[in-house]
Amino acid sequence: MSDDNKRFLEWVEVISKGILLGGSIGAIVGWFGIIHIAKAVALGGLCGILAAVNFKQRRDDRKQQ
Numbered sequence: 811m812s813d814d815n816k817r818f819l820e821w822v823e824v825i826s827k828g829i830l831l832g833g834s835i836g837a838i839v840g841w842f843g844i845i846h847i848a849k850a851v852a853l854g855g856l857c858g859i860l861a862a863v864n865f866k867q868r869r870d871d872r873k874q875q
Contacts, residue, residue, distance in 0.1 A: 824866045825859055832858015 836854020840847030 828862025
């Protein structure tokens with residue numbers, strides 16, 4: 811497998827984990843009635859993506875040093 815394919819699959823994995831984890835936390839928040847469940851899952855998924863991308867960038871920076 812080429813390097814481009816490996817990098818793409820790494821990004822897909824990171825983004826999917828972020829969506830799942832953030833959406834799960836958002837669903838829990840929605841179940842407690844803090845905000846509407848659909849909005850909580852959507853916001854949680856978005857925040858999960860941003861957090862996962864940030865962690866991947868930091869991990870890649872540490873590998874380069």
